[in-house]
Amino acid sequence: MTHSTTSATALYDIPGPVTRKRHFTYGVISTAVIVALLGWILYLLFDTDQFTSEKWTPFTYKGIQELLLRGLGNTLKAFAYAAVLSLALGALLAVGRLSDHGPVRWISTLLVEFFRAMPVLVMIFFIFVALKVQPLPALVAGLTLYNGSVLAEVFRTGINSVERGQREAAFALGMRKTQVTTHVLAPQAVRAMLPTIISQLVVALKDTSLGYLITYEEFLHAGKLIASNLDYDLPFIPVVMVISPIYIGMCMLLSWFATWVARRQRRNPKTEGTGVAAAEPGTVLPGRLG
Amino acid sequence: MDVLTENWSLYGEGFLGTVELTVYASILALVLGFVMASFRVAPVGSLRMIGTVWVAVLRNTPLTLLFFAVLLGLPRFGLVLPFQVFAVLALGCYTSAFICEALRSGINTVPTGQGEAARSLGMSFGQTLGNVVLPQAFRSVIPPVGSTLIALAKNSAIAGAFSVTELLGTYKTLNELGYSIIWSFVWIAVGYLIITLAISALFNVLEKRWGVAR
Numbered sequence: 347m348t349h350s351t352t353s354a355t356a357l358y359d360i361p362g363p364v365t366r367k368r369h370f371t372y373g374v375i376s377t378a379v380i381v382a383l384l385g386w387i388l389y390l391l392f393d394t395d396q397f398t399s400e401k402w403t404p405f406t407y408k409g410i411q412e413l414l415l416r417g418l419g420n421t422l423k424a425f426a427y428a429a430v431l432s433l434a435l436g437a438l439l440a441v442g443r444l445s446d447h448g449p450v451r452w453i454s455t456l457l458v459e460f461f462r463a464m465p466v467l468v469m470i471f472f473i474f475v476a477l478k479v480q481p482l483p484a485l486v487a488g489l490t491l492y493n494g495s496v497l498a499e500v501f502r503t504g505i506n507s508v509e510r511g512q513r514e515a516a517f518a519l520g521m522r523k524t525q526v527t528t529h530v531l532a533p534q535a536v537r538a539m540l541p542t543i544i545s546q547l548v549v550a551l552k553d554t555s556l557g558y559l560i561t562y563e564e565f566l567h568a569g570k571l572i573a574s575n576l577d578y579d580l581p582f583i584p585v586v587m588v589i590s591p592i593y594i595g596m597c598m599l600l601s602w603f604a605t606w607v608a609r610r611q612r613r614n615p616k617t618e619g620t621g622v623a624a625a626e627p628g629t630v631l632p633g634r635l636g
Numbered sequence: 637m638d639v640l641t642e643n644w645s646l647y648g649e650g651f652l653g654t655v656e657l658t659v660y661a662s663i664l665a666l667v668l669g670f671v672m673a674s675f676r677v678a679p680v681g682s683l684r685m686i687g688t689v690w691v692a693v694l695r696n697t698p699l700t701l702l703f704f705a706v707l708l709g710l711p712r713f714g715l716v717l718p719f720q721v722f723a724v725l726a727l728g729c730y731t732s733a734f735i736c737e738a739l740r741s742g743i744n745t746v747p748t749g750q751g752e753a754a755r756s757l758g759m760s761f762g763q764t765l766g767n768v769v770l771p772q773a774f775r776s777v778i779p780p781v782g783s784t785l786i787a788l789a790k791n792s793a794i795a796g797a798f799s800v801t802e803l804l805g806t807y808k809t810l811n812e813l814g815y816s817i818i819w820s821f822v823w824i825a826v827g828y829l830i831i832t833l834a835i836s837a838l839f840n841v842l843e844k845r846w847g848v849a850r
């Protein structure tokens with residue numbers, strides 16, 4: 347990515363020797379600034395005693411490690427439920443939106459638009475507080491409603507983006523609408539949509555951290571428990587330094603998987619019939635990010 | 637219905653809180669996103685790397701974790717600010733990564749020939765940027781920036797859970813006052829719908845006025 351931007355942008359020409367020397371100077375200066383900034387942060391960390399053994403010993407205890415692992419397990423559990431259920435709900439709503447029957451179409455459109463316009467946290471709180479549901483089902487239900495609606499739109503645009511000829515040929519062979527969708531359109535659409543589907547699952551994974559706000563005992567919650575322990579001199583920064591790389595790493599792994607799939611798709615002849623898989627939502631209304 | 641009329645000021649306060657958060661965080665996100673996007677397309681390698689790392693990290697950070705780290709972590713460094721400022725910081729930084737990507741892909745949609753033509757006419761870098769590249773990029777970034785800002789407005793709900801005055805947080809007070817929870821949530825939902833639909837309408841106007849004719 348970094349190399350292609352230099353050659354393929356309208357902003358400037360390929361630099362000559364003088365310009366390259368100037369860019370090198372800029373590079374040295376900005377590197378110095380970054381290093382100074384990092385050094386300052388490191389100094390602040392040391393200055394506020396974040397690296398004392400007292401604050402880091404808790405991580406050597408077995409109980410604390412188990413607490414963190416249990417939190418991580420709960421996060422992954424919520425993610426697994428939410429992912430499977432939102433894929434199912436997304437498929438259901440997409441079928442509804444593509445239906446030939448007016449009322450079914452209207453109802454699914456209404457549901458999809460409403461749940462995409464609502465903050466996912468409002469839904470989670472509503473289910474948790476008003477319907478008095480346990481934290482895990484509340485979190486999963488909220489995530490499912492939101493991500494399912496977004497995925498429904500993804501599926502729908504995917505199916506619609508399959509080349510017209512494919513559908514027409516299938517109908518001409520005497521297939522029914524259900525057959526056309528399941529045997530011809532959906533397989534091609536899913537292949538083309540796979541990267542978008544995975545990136546939406548990254549959103550779901552990130553949003554499982556909302557469970558912290560409704561006291562679901564997930565990863566962040568486990569971290570909070572350790573961080574607010576007076577015995578270890580409130581090791582808040584160490585906890586953040588342990589938790590965030592794991593959280594961010596998980597999401598990055600999934601994001602990279604999505605990019606990898608997307609790159610493979612581009613060379614795959616099986617997805618040719620789908621043309622440009624426009625993943626971006628068409629209207630301004632939705633927000634794809636959590 | 638009574639819930640709204642009897643607690644008009646409470647809802648109004650929460651609504652204004654959400655609007656304020658959204659506006660300030662949007663400004664921060666747009667400015668920071670612009671800076672990071674210019675880093676990402678810069679010819680200087682180390683600047684490009686800052687941009688890339690910024691986007692890769694923030695796009696993959698759960699917003700709750702960021703709030704957690706900023707609102708509860710920064711005070712440990714002796715940086716004590718009102719919670720609202722911290723919330724704006726967290727929201728703005730998080731969203732700036734998405735804005736950056738939207739702007740960068742907007743700049744990349746401008747064909748290379750446009751820049752080459754401008755330079756062959758003798759335009760300087762500033763002129764090429766200001767008169768040729770950015771006006772064209774601007775047209776194609778309106779929809780993605782719009783949906784990013786709508787997502788920002790929705791994400792601001794998380795701030796409420798970290799005791800910043802905003803719309804979602806009002807349910808707690810109403811709950812304690814003994815009002816029907818379902819109705820108080822209905823009006824909270826209406827409040828969010830007003831905000832997201834307003835942003836959507838604004839960007840539809842922008843799109844109609846300046847967007848690419850397709």
